[in-house]
Amino acid sequence: MDNSKLRNHWGVSFKWTELHQTREQLRPQMFTYDKLANDCVKRLNELSPPTKTNSTSESNRPPKRDLFALLEKHADDDSKLKQLWTEINTVPEWVDWEQVKRGQEVFFRYGLAVLNVLNFESLLGGMGSPRVVETLARTGGFSATVVRRRLLETLQHVLQVSLSLDSIKPGGSGHQSSVRVRLLHASVRSKILDLVDQDPDYYDVQNWGVPISDLDCIATINTFSTSVVWLGLPRQGIRLREQEIVDYIALWRLVGYYMGTPNEAFATTATARAMMESLLVSEVHPKETGIVLAKNIVIGLENTFPTFTSKEFMDAMARQLNGDQLADDLDIPRTSLYYQILIYGYCFVVMTIAYGNRFFPVFDKASIAVSLPFYL
Incomplete structure (x- = not known):
């Protein structure tokens, strides 16, 4: 092996290949974005203006508009809206519904372990990306007071895309949820760019790229898929079978398509893993704001539903899930030997349940059957 191609970033060792991309190669995608969704949100705002309020209290704010419902209602009233409606209801030729169904089953087979990853690695560890943090800091997305609600919204989306084939097909709850996220991203992006037009110092586009750019959206799908199978699960002692990996990534490639994310990187496991490793190198560089938001996440989740866990446990x-190097840079405190042993024991239990489901199909089917009504 050519040692000059070996890399180690944030505790992850890998070989650099022609599939990997440097920061300079990824940089153009910082300035491209889902322009069709932006155009559609602008048109929807003209057709159905949002309610204005001066209240800073969430309880006094008017209900959020259902942008998906507005899109469906006005799809025939505007060429851009029609284009987007047609796109999100057209199933790509690369979709294999049986494979997508198997990908959904992967979530339920390893559900507890996957949720651990989404909470403590994808969400909290994601605060190590300065560009993502710059956007979140301007939306109040992870202030201590709202972090729990945002987490539950994310959890709801994951469950909706995983529940059944009907849920992820056009018109299903998972499909609609994914499109709503796409429209929400476009709305946030448009607002920030409008503020930049008024005050260029509000957000440094040249340095940070367009907010919620194509690269940001790719990184988002990465946190729900590749980071789960190659980082978060192995750090809990769980390694998926190759077919499970292929199926799970195929599910999230489809979700990415609905969300307007460039999805070519998720066409194969090789390209998906190379993108994950490229993002580790180019995007993860914790800054002070990220440290603050990471602390807010822990504060917002401490001893609350759905985990009811202590700060020390979190x-x-x-x-455990992010590695000591990234945890140190995010100023996550080192814990006592008691909690380290507790985590190892917890991961052993999670691993036992996961492998029990995998090796005994009757348990697997029973586990999925029991879990579904709970999530519904």
Whole structure:
């Protein structure tokens, strides 16, 4: 093996290949974005203006508009809206519904372990990306007071895309949820860019790229798929079978398509893993704001539904799933030996349940059958 091609970033070792991309190669995607969705949100705002309020209290704010419902209602009233409506209801030729169904089953087979990853690695560890943090800081997305609600919204989306084939097909709850996320991203992006037009110092587009750019959206799908199978699950002692990996990534490639994300990187496991490793190198560089938001996440989730866990337990789990190097840079405290042992024991239980489901199909089917009504 050519040692000059070996890399180690944030505790992850890998070989650099022609499939990997440097920061300079990824940079153009910082300035491209889902322009069709932006155009459609602008048109929807003209057709159905949002309600204005001066209240800073969430309880006093008017209900959020259902942008998906507005898109469906006005799809025939405007060429851009029609174009988007047709796109999101057209199933790509590369979709294999049986494979997508198997990908959904992967989520339920390893559900508890996957949720651990989404909470403590994808979400909390994601605060190590300065560009993502710059956008979140301007939307109040992870202030301590709203972090729990945002987490539950994310959890709801994951469940909706995983529940059944009907849920992920056009018109299903998972499909609609994904399109709503796409329109929400476009709305946030448009607002920030409008503010930049008024005050160029509000957000440094040249340095940080367009907010919620194509690269940001690729990174988002990465946190739900590739980071789960190659980082978060192995750090809990769980390694998926190759077919499970292929199926799970195929599910999230389809979700990415609905969300307007360039999805070519998720066409194969090789390209998907190379993108994950490229993002680790180019995008993860914790800054002060990210440290603050990471602390807010822990504060917002401490001893609350759905985890009801202590700060010390969450700190220990975050260190387990993100590695000591990234945890140190995010200023996540080192925990006592008691909590380290507790985490190892917890991961052993999670691993036992996961492998029990995998090796005994009757348990697997029973587990999925029991879990579905709970999530519904």
